[in-house]
Amino acid sequence: MLCMSCCMQAQNLPDVQRQSSPLVLQAQGSFYVGGESEQQTREELGGICPEGHVTVNQMYVRYMVPQSVASNASFVLIHGMHLTGKCWETTPDGRMGWDEYLVCNGCPVYVVDQVGIGRSGFNQKKHNAAKYGKASATEQSAFSRKTDENSWMNFRFGTKDGKAVDEAKFPVDYLAEFAKQNVPHITSLPKPDANYLCLSELAHKVGNAILVSHSQSGAFPIETALRSNKGIKAIVMLEPGGTGDYYTAQQISQLTDIPILVIFGDNLKNDTGMRGHVWQNCYEGWSRFVKRVNDAGGKATMIHLPDMGIRGNSHMMMEDTNSHQIADIVLDWCKNNEIIANTKKGTTMNIQEIADRIALKDLVDTFSNLADTKEIDEQVKLFTEDAEVTSYQGEKQTSHLKGRKELAERFKDFLDQFSIVYHINGQQTVHINADKATGIAYAQVVLVSEKDGKKTMLTQGVRYNDEYERQNGKWLISKRTSHFMWSKVE
Numbered sequence: 375m376l377c378m379s380c381c382m383q384a385q386n387l388p389d390v391q392r393q394s395s396p397l398v399l400q401a402q403g404s405f406y407v408g409g410e411s412e413q414q415t416r417e418e419l420g421g422i423c424p425e426g427h428v429t430v431n432q433m434y435v436r437y438m439v440p441q442s443v444a445s446n447a448s449f450v451l452i453h454g455m456h457l458t459g460k461c462w463e464t465t466p467d468g469r470m471g472w473d474e475y476l477v478c479n480g481c482p483v484y485v486v487d488q489v490g491i492g493r494s495g496f497n498q499k500k501h502n503a504a505k506y507g508k509a510s511a512t513e514q515s516a517f518s519r520k521t522d523e524n525s526w527m528n529f530r531f532g533t534k535d536g537k538a539v540d541e542a543k544f545p546v547d548y549l550a551e552f553a554k555q556n557v558p559h560i561t562s563l564p565k566p567d568a569n570y571l572c573l574s575e576l577a578h579k580v581g582n583a584i585l586v587s588h589s590q591s592g593a594f595p596i597e598t599a600l601r602s603n604k605g606i607k608a609i610v611m612l613e614p615g616g617t618g619d620y621y622t623a624q625q626i627s628q629l630t631d632i633p634i635l636v637i638f639g640d641n642l643k644n645d646t647g648m649r650g651h652v653w654q655n656c657y658e659g660w661s662r663f664v665k666r667v668n669d670a671g672g673k674a675t676m677i678h679l680p681d682m683g684i685r686g687n688s689h690m691m692m693e694d695t696n697s698h699q700i701a702d703i704v705l706d707w708c709k710n711n712e713i714i715a716n717t718k719k720g721t722t723m724n725i726q727e728i729a730d731r732i733a734l735k736d737l738v739d740t741f742s743n744l745a746d747t748k749e750i751d752e753q754v755k756l757f758t759e760d761a762e763v764t765s766y767q768g769e770k771q772t773s774h775l776k777g778r779k780e781l782a783e784r785f786k787d788f789l790d791q792f793s794i795v796y797h798i799n800g801q802q803t804v805h806i807n808a809d810k811a812t813g814i815a816y817a818q819v820v821l822v823s824e825k826d827g828k829k830t831m832l833t834q835g836v837r838y839n840d841e842y843e844r845q846n847g848k849w850l851i852s853k854r855t856s857h858f859m860w861s862k863v864e
Contacts, residue, residue: 397478398442399439399440399477400440400441400443401438401439401729402438404437405435406432406433406435406494407433407576408432408433408489409429409430409431409433409495410430410431411427411428411429411798412427412428412497413426413427414426414499417502417503417505417508418498418499418508419502420502426796427798427820430495430496430498431489431495431497431572432489432494432572433488433494433568433572433576434459434487435484435485435486436486437482437485438473438482439482439728440477440478440480442480443481443482444481445479445480445482445714445715446582446714447481447607447608447715448481448482448483448484448580448584448728449482449483449583450484450486450577450580450584451473451483451486451586452488452573452586452595453488453491454587454588454590454591455518455520455589455590455615456518456556456557456559457555457557457588458487458491458555458557459485459486459487459492461555461692465545466545466549466551467545467547467548469695471692471693471697472692472697472701473485476701476705479701481714482728484576484580484583486572486573489563489567489568489569489572490560490563491559492557497564501514501515515560515561515562515563516561517558517560517561518559519556519558520556522553522556523647524648525552525553525556527644527645527646528646528647528689529544529688529689530640530641530642530644530646530653530688531546531549532546534645534647539644539686540685540686541640542688543686543687543688543691543695543696544693544695545694552693559590566601567597570597570598570601573585573594573595573598574602574604577598577602577604578602578605579728579731580728581605581728582607583605584610584708584713585609586611586612587609587611588612588613589613589614589689591614592611593615593618595609596609596629599628600628600629603628607632607633607713608632608633608634608635609633610635610704610707611635611636611637611660612691612692613638613639613653613656613689614656614660616656616659617656617663618659618660618662619659621666623670626666626672629667629670630671631672633673633675633711634667634673634674635674635675635677636674636675637677637691637700637704638653638656638657638676639679639680639687639689639691639694640679640680640684640686640688641688664676673711679691679700684696684699727806730804730811731806733849734804734811734813734849737756737842738799738813738838738840741851742797743797745785745789745797746796748786750782750785750789753785754778754782755778756850757781757851757854758845758850758852759777760852761778761851761852761853762776762852762853762854763775763781763853765856765858766856766858767858792822792823794820794822795819795820795821795822796819796821796822797817797818797820798817799815799817800817801816802814810841810842810844811841811842811844811849812840812841812842813839813840813841814837814838815838815840816835817835818833818834818835819835819836820832821833821834831863831864832861832863833863833864834858834861834862835859835860836856836857836858836859838854838855838856838857839854839857840854841853
C-alpha cells in the first residue's frame with residue numbers, strides 16, 4: 375500500500391517564485407464567459423434570501439498576454455477531472471507551469487476552470503430543492519473525488535506496490551502538494567454541456583484559439599468545434615479520456631479544417647487500479663479517431679512519447695519534470711503546421727483588439743448592473759460628457775437625451791418607478807477603429823412595480839445600437855439608440 379506520508383516534501387515559496395528572468399506582460403486579468411440567468415425560489419437558493427434571479431453555469435477565465443507577442447494565436451488551457459486551472463500554473467515542486475512557459479514563448483494564454491469547478495459557477499437548485507423536500511435526491515448531480523492512492527496508479531506515477539515507474543518524470547517526492555490540487559468534481563451537467571457553450575464563446579472572443587484539453591476534458595475542444603468552429607485555430611488533446619469512436623462520419627467531416635494533435639505518455643498498459651488498461655484503450659481509440667480524420671482529408675497527428683525516445687511521462691505531463699519539453703513539442707507542431715506564425719506589424723493590434731472587445735463587453739454589462747442597483751451617478755460616468763441617448767418603442771421615438779446631467783435626471787425618474795430592475799444581457803458585436811467603435815448589443819429587461827400591494831412585471835426586449843469613444847484610456851458610450859422591440863406585462 376502506498377504511504378502518502380513518506381518521502382513527501384513541501385513546496386517552498388521561494389521555489390515557486392524563482393524564475394530565470396522576469397515575466398513581462400502587456401496585460402493580465404480575468405473574466406467570465408457563458409452563464410444564464412434563472413429565476414429561483416427561496417428553497418432553490420438555499421433559504422437565505424427571497425426568490426429572484428441568479429446567474430448559473432458561468433466559466434472563469436484568467437489570461438496573460440506577453441509584452442512581446444510572437445504568436446498570432448492564443449492558447450486556451452482546459453483542465454481535467456478532479457482538477458482546476460491550477461494544474462497549468464506552477465508544478466507541485468515549484469517549477470514554471472505551461473501558462474507562464476507559453477507566455478515566455480510569446481503566446482497569449484487563457485486558463486479556465488470548468489463549469490462547477492474552482493471559481494466557475496454551477497446550478498445548485500436541485501441540491502437545495504432535494505434538501506427541502508422539493509425534489510428527489512436522485513435528481514441531484516454527484517460530486518466525485520479521486521483518492522491519493524488511485525492517483526498514484528491511475529495517473530501512472532507508480533505501481534501498486536508503491537514503486538515509482540522506471541524513468542519516472544513526475545516529481546513523486548511532492549505527491550502531497552499534488553494531492554492538494556484534487557477537488558470535488560460535479561458530474562452530470564445539463565445538456566448541452568455548459569462547458570462547450572462557454573468555450574465556444576471564449577473562442578469567439580479570443581479568435582485564433584488553440585484549445586488544449588487534458589484527460590476528462592479531452593473531447594471538449596471537439597464538442598465545441600462541432601457546435602461552432604469560429605475562432606478555433608487548432609486542437610491539442612493531452613491523454614484524452616474516452617475513445618472518439620462515437621463520432622459519426624458527418625461529424626468527422628466537420629473537423630477536417632482544424633489541425634488536431636493528440637499526445638500520450640508512457641506505461642499505458644500499467645495497472646491503473648480501475649477496470650482494464652484504461653489509458654491503453656484510450657490511446658488505441660484516439661489513434662483510430664486520428665486515422666478517420668486523416669482519411670476524411672483532415673490534418674490530425676498522434677504522438678506517443680516513447681516512440682520519440684521520451685520515457686517515463688505520466689498522465690500529468692504538464693507537471694512532469696520534462697513538462698517544458700512536452701510544451702516545446704506542442705509549439706513545434708503548431709509552427710510546423712503554420713498554426714503559430716511570427717507576428718508582423720499590426721499583430722500586437724490584434725491582441726489590443728481582444729482587450730478592447732473585453733472592455734467594451736464589460737462597459738455594456740456594467741451599464742446594466744448599475745441600472746439594476748440604481749446607481750445613477752456611477753452609471754452616467756459610463757457616457758461621454760456630451761453623450762446622446764435616443765429611445766424607440768417600435769418605430770416611434772419616445773425620448774432623446776443629451777449630456778450627463780439630462781441622462782442622470784431621466785434615468786433616475788424612470789428607475790424610481792420600479793422596485794426591482796433586472797437586466798439579462800445577450801450577444802454583442804463590435805467594430806473597432808482606433809479610439810472609436812460601434813456595436814450592437816441585446817438585452818432583456820425585467821421591471822417590477824408595486825401598487826396597492828400588487829406587483830406588476832414588465833419584460834422588454836431591447837437592442838442597443840452604440841457608438842463608443844476611448845477617452846484617457848477608457849471606453850465610454852458616446853451615442854446610444856435603444857430599440858424596445860417587444861414588451862410583455864404580467
